[in-house]
Amino acid sequence: MKALTWHGKSDVRCEAVPDPKIQDGRDAIIKVTACAICGSDLHLFDGIMPTMEKGDVLGHETMGEVVEVGKDNAKLKVGDRVVVPFTIACGECFFCKNGYFSGCERSNPNAKQAEKLWGHSPAGLFGYSHMLGGFAGGQAEYMRVPYADVGPYKIPEGLTDEQVLFLSDIFPTGYMAADFCNLKGGETVAVWGCGPVGQFAIKSAFLLGAERVIAIDTVPERLTLATKSGAITLDFMKEDIYERIQELTQGRGADACIDAVGTEPETRASVDSVIDRIKVATFMGTDRPHVLRQAIQCCRNFGTVSIVGVYGGMLDNIPMGSAINRGLTFRMAQTPVQHYLPKLMERIEKGEIDPSFVITHRATLDDGPDLYKTFRAKKDGCIKVVMKPFG
Template sequence: MKALTWHGKHDIRCESVPDPGIEDSRDAIIKVTACAICGSDLHLFNGIIPDMHAGDVMGHETMGEVVEVGSDNHKLKVGDRVVVPFTISCGECFFCKRGFFSGCERSNPNADRARKLWGSSPAGLFGYSHMLGGYSGGQAEYLRVPYADVGPIKVPDGLSDEQVLFLSDIFPTGYMAADFCDIKPGDTIAIWGCGPVGQMAIKSAFLLGAECVIAIDTVAERLGLAKQSGAITLDFRDHDIYDQIMDLTGGRGADACIDAVGTEADPSASWDSRIDRIKVAAFMGTDRPHVLRQAIQCCRNFGIVSIVGVYGGFLDKIPMGSAINRGLTFRMAQTPVQRYLPLLMERIEKGEIDPSFIITHRAGLEDGPELYKTFRDKQDGCIKVVLKP
């Protein structure tokens, strides 16, 4: 089959790889009908996530049609249309039983590698390094889905691939970011990053009752889309973000702040982000947490900082004095997608949101390598790429 494969920093190729097969009786094989390039994939493309191997199949936003089912999988049948969560979860362990599917204790066969960096291992992920299981991803013609009687959700008749594809990751992630904010009527939510997850967080914050959403970025197309969703937009190159948020909130700060950027903050954003970039380049640091620092400073006393941008290692110069003395709450996670799927599918069915609004580019797998570059460089108005094998 054809698939997009990783061969090193900035080297993604479309090439032939072996077809997947059933390896466990709870597995399923799907024929991929749509997949997407995620902002998290760019961290792999840029070479900052460890333990990638040449030839690894990329991708964790995937849906398709079931073509084969393991003997003990009684949930799915051949012909079902399904969306596949990016988190691989057994459904039976301590964390899965409590709804924390992204903390699954069984789905990462390389858990010892993750423990060395993080203390404990999260769930295995599709297409996201051998530290998180070494599973082949879904930017391919076919995908093997482990624990397929737990993860995939069936797509109701009448909904298109593009309406439901982002249930695999960015819609639940953006929704979780807003859900973490414990939004009350009248609240102001500030969101850093108007990429795909940030756009979903904006929509979700309004769905959950926010009165005002402040969206921060510098890419014109992203700010324009955020404005269409009803957000007040700020370009961090044109404004002092702290001063602007204080002005907009009467000097109090935002009720909650969402970091939808993560480890690769724009090094032109401020002096501290430039220092972060130098430290990473000199192997003196692992991440560039400028946005997290700013979100802490811009959050009101006893507010919430919601973190859904990906960080990989150890963060430097975090203003914990500010957070502690002002009573901030931090909430963060890799999204336990399965926890949110029924609710979000229902919102789509009811017409409360159509996640396809975010798509700017559609192509086949063979165009994937170039579109990785287009997405990374924010060229051609690119906000979200959907690939159809």
């Protein structure tokens, strides 16, 4: 079958790989009808995620049609249309039973590798390094899904692939970012990063009762899309973000601040972001937390900082004195997609949101390597790429 594979920094290829096979009775094989390139995939493309191996199949935003089911899987049948959460969960361990599916204790066969870096291992993830399981991803014609009686969610009649594909990751992640803000109604929420996750965080904040959303980015197309969703937009290359948020909130600060950027902010954003980049390039640091620092400083006393941007290692020069003395709450997680998926599917069915609004590019797997580069360079107005392996 065809698949997009990783061969090193800035080297993604579309090539033939072996078809997946059932390995466990709870498995399923799906024929991929739609998949997407995620902003998190760019961390792999940029070579900053360890334990990737040449030939690894990429992708963790996937949906399709079930074509084979393991003997112990009573939930699915051949022909079912399903969307597949990027977090792999057994459904039986302590964390799964408590709804923390992304903390699953059983789904990462390489948990010891993750423990060396993080102390404990999160769940296994599709297409996202051997430290997180070494599972083949879904930017392919076919995909094996472990624990397929827990993860894949059947799609109701009448919904298109493009309406539900993003339930695999970015819609639940953006919604979780807003959910973490504990909104009661009437709040001002600031969102750093107007990529796909940031766009869903903006939409979700309004759905959950925010009165104002301040969206921060510098890419014109992203800012335009945020404006269409009702946000006040700030260009960090043209304005002092702290001063503008102070002005917009009469000196109080935002009620909640969402970091939807993570470890790779725009290097030109500030002096500290340039220093971060130098530290990473000279192996003196692992992450570049400029956005997190700014979010902390811009949050009001006893406000919430919600972090959904991806960080991988140790963060430097975080203003913990500000956070502690002003009573900030931090909420963060790798998204437990299975927890959010049913309620978000219901919102789509009711017409409260059509997630396809973020799509700017539609393509085939053959176009994938070039579109990774386009997405990374933010060229051609690229916000979100959806690929259809079979056209």
